[in-house]
Amino acid sequence: MSLIEIKDLWQIYDSRVVLEKINLNIVENSFVSIVGPSGCGKTTLLRMLMSEEFCTRGTITFDGAPLAKEPTLERGVVFQRYSVFPHLTVLDNVLLPMELKSSRLLGKIFGPKRYAMKEEARAMLDHVGLLRSATLYPAQLSGGMQQRLALAQALIAKPRVLLLDEPFSALDPGTRADIHVLTKRLWDETKMTVVMVTHDISEAFRLGTRVIVLERPMADDPTKGARITHDIPVHPRAKTKTGAP
Numbered sequence: 064m065s066l067i068e069i070k071d072l073w074q075i076y077d078s079r080v081v082l083e084k085i086n087l088n089i090v091e092n093s094f095v096s097i098v099g100p101s102g103c104g105k106t107t108l109l110r111m112l113m114s115e116e117f118c119t120r121g122t123i124t125f126d127g128a129p130l131a132k133e134p135t136l137e138r139g140v141v142f143q144r145y146s147v148f149p150h151l152t153v154l155d156n157v158l159l160p161m162e163l164k165s166s167r168l169l170g171k172i173f174g175p176k177r178y179a180m181k182e183e184a185r186a187m188l189d190h191v192g193l194l195r196s197a198t199l200y201p202a203q204l205s206g207g208m209q210q211r212l213a214l215a216q217a218l219i220a221k222p223r224v225l226l227l228d229e230p231f232s233a234l235d236p237g238t239r240a241d242i243h244v245l246t247k248r249l250w251d252e253t254k255m256t257v258v259m260v261t262h263d264i265s266e267a268f269r270l271g272t273r274v275i276v277l278e279r280p281m282a283d284d285p286t287k288g289a290r291i292t293h294d295i296p297v298h299p300r301a302k303t304k305t306g307a308p
Contacts, residue, residue: 071121072121080287087294096261097259138224139225141226161219191245207234210231
């Protein structure tokens, strides 16, 4: 079934149309890649799915209800630049989302519950290959390790949807390939829904089960916004390495 439904969405800034007539259903457990030229509204669309922007016209529903007007833990986010807290250790970066979820007032948990959360955070770090770096700070990590940390931080809250905003573009080709493998494995194991914005078409097809192409029909006309020009199925989950259905 569709987890996210976008109906007749428009985004207009002053007199400039950025997006127009966007209709898109995103099925649960899919990996949707969104590609298109720079400035066509890819990140704008993702920001609306984050509830960081609101559409001028149209609707977005999440699991059949209007999308919440503020970010929620059901939607995890990983940005292009490493979205981690530099003053916290690797372990504390992963622990923080769990503490905020359990104690929104204090943002801190004590006693046996905190010990159990630490063990869960350590398990997640082990999952992404960072357990040996648990006591380090982000500045002491390589770019690829910082992006692994950002993924762990987003996934520890167990979101239903993971939103990726060009998360691998700052990585060198070798590191990017390693993170691709990790991302695909985590997606396959968690069965979550992923929506990724990328300018890299090969990356879009390598990771996605579906590629959405946004393009402006008349780039110089401010009254014409980007539309979905192609909706391309790529490969089902069954073709991933684990063979999961």
